[in-house]
Amino acid sequence: MTVRESLRGEPQILAMGGGGFTMEPDNPALDDFALSLVRVPEPRILFLPTASGDPTAQITSFYARFARRASATHLSLFRRHGSARSLEDIVLEQDVIYVGGGSMRNLLAIWRAHELDGLLVEAWRRGIVLAGLSAGAMCWFSGGVTRSSGPLEVIGGLGLLPGSFTVHADGEPERLPVWLAAVRSGELPGGWAADDGVGLLFHGTRMTRVVTSRPGTAALRVDLVAGELVRHRIEPELLGAGPGGPGSQPVPDDIRELRELRQAMRRN
Amino acid sequence: MNTGRPPQIVAFGGGGFSMEAGNPLLDDYVLGLAERERPKVCFVPTASGDADHYVVRFYRTFSTRCETSHVSLFRRDRGDGAVEGDLEAHLLRQDVIYVGGGSVVSLLGAWRAHGLDRVLKQAWRRGVVLCGLSAGSLCWFQEAVTAFHGAPTVVRGLGLLPHSNCVHYDGEPERREEYRRFVGDGVTPGYAADDGAALHFVGRDLRRVVSSRPRARAFRVEPRKGEVVEEQLPVSYLGDAQLDLAVA
Numbered sequence: 048m049t050v051r052e053s054l055r056g057e058p059q060i061l062a063m064g065g066g067g068f069t070m071e072p073d074n075p076a077l078d079d080f081a082l083s084l085v086r087v088p089e090p091r092i093l094f095l096p097t098a099s100g101d102p103t104a105q106i107t108s109f110y111a112r113f114a115r116r117a118s119a120t121h122l123s124l125f126r127r128h129g130s131a132r133s134l135e136d137i138v139l140e141q142d143v144i145y146v147g148g149g150s151m152r153n154l155l156a157i158w159r160a161h162e163l164d165g166l167l168v169e170a171w172r173r174g175i176v177l178a179g180l181s182a183g184a185m186c187w188f189s190g191g192v193t194r195s196s197g198p199l200e201v202i203g204g205l206g207l208l209p210g211s212f213t214v215h216a217d218g219e220p221e222r223l224p225v226w227l228a229a230v231r232s233g234e235l236p237g238g239w240a241a242d243d244g245v246g247l248l249f250h251g252t253r254m255t256r257v258v259t260s261r262p263g264t265a266a267l268r269v270d271l272v273a274g275e276l277v278r279h280r281i282e283p284e285l286l287g288a289g290p291g292g293p294g295s296q297p298v299p300d301d302i303r304e305l306r307e308l309r310q311a312m313r314r315n
Numbered sequence: 316m317n318t319g320r321p322p323q324i325v326a327f328g329g330g331g332f333s334m335e336a337g338n339p340l341l342d343d344y345v346l347g348l349a350e351r352e353r354p355k356v357c358f359v360p361t362a363s364g365d366a367d368h369y370v371v372r373f374y375r376t377f378s379t380r381c382e383t384s385h386v387s388l389f390r391r392d393r394g395d396g397a398v399e400g401d402l403e404a405h406l407l408r409q410d411v412i413y414v415g416g417g418s419v420v421s422l423l424g425a426w427r428a429h430g431l432d433r434v435l436k437q438a439w440r441r442g443v444v445l446c447g448l449s450a451g452s453l454c455w456f457q458e459a460v461t462a463f464h465g466a467p468t469v470v471r472g473l474g475l476l477p478h479s480n481c482v483h484y485d486g487e488p489e490r491r492e493e494y495r496r497f498v499g500d501g502v503t504p505g506y507a508a509d510d511g512a513a514l515h516f517v518g519r520d521l522r523r524v525v526s527s528r529p530r531a532r533a534f535r536v537e538p539r540k541g542e543v544v545e546e547q548l549p550v551s552y553l554g555d556a557q558l559d560l561a562v563a
Contacts (some may be wrong), residue, residue, distance in 0.1 A: 098362070099389060100364025100366070102363045102367070124364075124464075125363055125418050126364075127464075131466055133465070149389060150388065153388055153389060153424075153425045157411070157420075158424075160423060160424025160427075161421070194391070196391055197400070
């Protein structure tokens with residue numbers, strides 16, 4: 048076992064209703080929180096822009112956010128990446144895998160065509176942190192609500208996390224009623240709705256924290272109980288507000304120092 | 316709607332507007348098959364992830380002389396000028412469906428998820444001319460050799476053409492070896508094409524090979540008496556003024 052592998056913990060998923068570098072170029076709070084979930088000094092983060100078809104602008108934003116914070120790479124499934132390395136080798140050496148938004152239908156279909164879905168499950172099992180927003184967040188659950196084919200519709204996910212998830216609850220309010228109707232009819236299991244900026248953290252399949260990069264936002268837990276929808280509002284922790292800064296679990300001084308040293312060495 | 320045309324596929328080993336700027340020979344050949352003054356041509360850039368620059372180049376090339384449109388499977392939520400709503404009806408109305416290059420594995424995954432595999436088969440049967448390069452060539456065949464993500468592997472295509480296909484045959488020397496080895500190991504016999512060569516199928520049979528470059532080649536690759544034979548096919552260079560395709 049490598050040092051990197053020994054520092055991995057139990058499976059973690061950070062599911063964001065929206066936010067991070069693609070939606071909040073001036074607010075790194077959620078992305079810093081994602082990095083704070085790993086214990087290795089110089090984390091490796093891999094971006095999967097599959098759901099949007101690997102657009103250059105999204106990839107550029109990813110590097111702008113992470114290049115100085117981590118050892119950052121991306122995996123394209125549409126362009127030649129000039130590497131003969133297997134997807135398995137690329138995926139399983141990461142500390143964080145970050146999935147962008149876009150078409151959830153395309154995301155899952157293309158992952159399955161490349162047999163990447165099974166590798167991501169294996170990565171999760173091994174303690175590699177899975178993070179993502181929008182389609183890149185709903186994909187880990189039993190299902191969600193997508194516009195992949197135009198109109199809003201229910202779609203199944205990979206099912207690592209029990210329950211359903213719907214995103215952009217404040218930014219795209221028309222999603223919520225479609226999701227609530229699906230939970231009421233039993234088409235989707237109960238689950239969570241998250242505003243833009245809100246991230247749900249799961250350890251294993253248990254939700255342990257709800258954080259946000261934006262004041263005034265919230266998450267919603269909804270269950271079907273005896274034929275009725277039962278709603279429960281969850282107030283998130285505001286990131287960057289407390290003394291610990293983003294993540295509110297501060298990075299230990301020695302690790303921070305080592306990160307800075309390595310970054311300085313890379314720049315030279 | 317009956318187009319009056321038989322099922323046709325033009326599979327480029329490489330070439331056309333996205334690879335041969337300034338050389339319209341292969342694209343012109345395909346437009347000629349439409350037998351319309353102003354053909355309806357729809358671009359399907361799925362294999363590139365609907366890359367914007369690719370879509371723009373398509374419109375630049377075709378919009379002055381064709382009725383142009385494109386299908387985006389990644390931006391259906393945003394209405395970015397691509398075909399919205401009933402994709403099936405739109406595709407079945409076309410004279411030509413032009414499929415761009417990229418990853419054939421991603422292409423097939425996305426098409427199947429949106430039911431486009433079924434629609435394209437129906438379009439082909441009705442005489443909509445299907446064409447494309449690279450991934451847009453491989454997709455129509457029973458089996459295809461792709462080296463897009465590392466070492467060459469064989470993938471299952473839509474199977475409209477009961478052959479195998481290998482593109483960019485002149486591009487990478489190991490492709491040629493690998494393709495012959497695959498066919499020796501039981502992959503469906505088939506056709507290989509260089510950049511600039513295009514295989515024109517009518518129904519399931521190869522009608523002719525045309526090219527936009529004088530030296531572009533194409534091959535039939537099949538096992539004969541225990542060994543894999545690569546037979547070079549006659550190629551009609553489209554830049555040759557003497558060429559009379561009517562008698563070819």
